[in-house]
Amino acid sequence: MKIAITTTGNDLNSPLCERFGRTPRFIVYDTDSGSFEVFDNSVNLNAPQGAGLQTAQNIARQGVSCVITGHCGPKAFTVLQKAGIKVFLGQGSMTVKEAITAFNEGKLQEAQSPDVEGHW
Amino acid sequence: MIIAVASGKGGTGKTTVAVNLAFVATPRPVQLLDCDVEEPNAHLFLGGQPAKKKEVSVMIPSVDEGKCSGCEECSNFCQFKALVVIGKTVLVFPELCHSCGGCRLVCPEQAITEVPRPIGVVETLQVRDDLTLIYGTLSIGVAMAPPLIREVKALASREVPLTIIDCPPGTSCPVVESVKGVDVILLVTEPTPFGLHDLTLAVDTIRTLGIPFGVVINKAGLNYSPLYDYLEKEKIPVLGEIPEDAAVAKAYAKGELPVYSVPGYRAKIEEIFRNLKAMVNGLEKM
Numbered sequence: 001m002k003i004a005i006t007t008t009g010n011d012l013n014s015p016l017c018e019r020f021g022r023t024p025r026f027i028v029y030d031t032d033s034g035s036f037e038v039f040d041n042s043v044n045l046n047a048p049q050g051a052g053l054q055t056a057q058n059i060a061r062q063g064v065s066c067v068i069t070g071h072c073g074p075k076a077f078t079v080l081q082k083a084g085i086k087v088f089l090g091q092g093s094m095t096v097k098e099a100i101t102a103f104n105e106g107k108l109q110e111a112q113s114p115d116v117e118g119h120w
Numbered sequence: 121m122i123i124a125v126a127s128g129k130g131g132t133g134k135t136t137v138a139v140n141l142a143f144v145a146t147p148r149p150v151q152l153l154d155c156d157v158e159e160p161n162a163h164l165f166l167g168g169q170p171a172k173k174k175e176v177s178v179m180i181p182s183v184d185e186g187k188c189s190g191c192e193e194c195s196n197f198c199q200f201k202a203l204v205v206i207g208k209t210v211l212v213f214p215e216l217c218h219s220c221g222g223c224r225l226v227c228p229e230q231a232i233t234e235v236p237r238p239i240g241v242v243e244t245l246q247v248r249d250d251l252t253l254i255y256g257t258l259s260i261g262v263a264m265a266p267p268l269i270r271e272v273k274a275l276a277s278r279e280v281p282l283t284i285i286d287c288p289p290g291t292s293c294p295v296v297e298s299v300k301g302v303d304v305i306l307l308v309t310e311p312t313p314f315g316l317h318d319l320t321l322a323v324d325t326i327r328t329l330g331i332p333f334g335v336v337i338n339k340a341g342l343n344y345s346p347l348y349d350y351l352e353k354e355k356i357p358v359l360g361e362i363p364e365d366a367a368v369a370k371a372y373a374k375g376e377l378p379v380y381s382v383p384g385y386r387a388k389i390e391e392i393f394r395n396l397k398a399m400v401n402g403l404e405k406m
Contacts, residue, residue: 053204057195
């Protein structure tokens with residue numbers, strides 16, 4: 001299974017990014033092989049609008065089942081839901097690796113709805 | 121002649137100046153356009169008979185999923201991310217759509233048609249025989265003012281000799297849309313740091329647009345000299361000053377027009393209008 005984690009860095013020891021749409025990068029991690037790939041998201045970091053939508057579309061393209069981020073607004077949530085991607089909420093104090101461990105141990109909460117307003 | 125009343129900062133007295141001007145300015149008849157569609161309020165001071173009401177819509181895409189191949193051309197084309205493609209499902213976000221119609225044109229499957237999305241209403245009030253008000257009201261939850269402002273301006277008569285446009289505050293798209301095509305802009309400011317700050321933004325915007333303008337200092341008498349220094353340095357014509365006066369605020373709070381209820385106010389507005397006309401005539405001779 002592939003999961004996407006929003007991050008400010010380039011590897012598994014980087015911090016989780018709490019912002020979804022305007023995350024600078026995201027990591028796609030394969031739980032079966034333990035391999036990962038980093039995707040640049042800087043275009044959306046600077047987008048005037050629609051950052052959440054576009055980030056969700058980019059993540060959906062990678063064929064992931066779940067995404068771990070800090071917060072997710074209504075439009076991004078709608079897209080992820082439509083793509084069948086579950087949203088799990090972590091904290092910015094976690095590294096990507098810690099977020100994956102917490103996810104594997106079932107310690108992360110699944111968001112049933114957007115947890116913030118748009119443009120928070 | 122078409123005059124826009126703008127300000128930069130909100131609450132400087134745009135609507136007060138525009139509405140009072142609409143009663144005393146000549147030649148008549150006059151039409152007043154309230155383009156502050158997010159918060160129209162000129163009608164509160166005017167009364168009169170409702171003459172017309174028009175529902176306004178913009179066109180947004182509707183996708184036939186039976187025809188969609190999921191190629192993402194539409195989503196890639198859209199500068200505003202109003203379409204998102206997930207597999208063969210296209211999600212449309214109407215509030216982000218600027219109604220350019222581009223997605224329909226680039227769709228290789230002809231899967232996109234356009235459907236109307238209501239955004240607000242434009243109403244016409246016959247205030248007096250010689251004064252008409254046209255104003256737009258954006259629907260709650262709609263964030264895009266320019267299409268409705270365009271409709272307010274489109275419904276204005278081309279035959280009326282004098283049109284006064286009450287603009288929204290700020291310097292962004294709604295203001296630019298409101299002042300587009302006017303002959304002159306009357307910028308209402310106040311002698312405060314906020315008034316000056318936002319005036320400089322408005323001046324920058326208007327100079328970029330290349331429209332002649334003059335300034336009216338409302339609530340004058342607050343002795344804020346940086347405003348006067350700025351106007352002098354930038355060689356901006358001051359068309360008049362309206363003194364700070366509690367009687368104006370009281371009249372406003374009662375929905376009365378200061379030109380009729382506050383002594384000396386009418387003379388001030390007439391003076392401003394004379395100076396404005398002289399400025400425009402001077403420009404035409406150049």
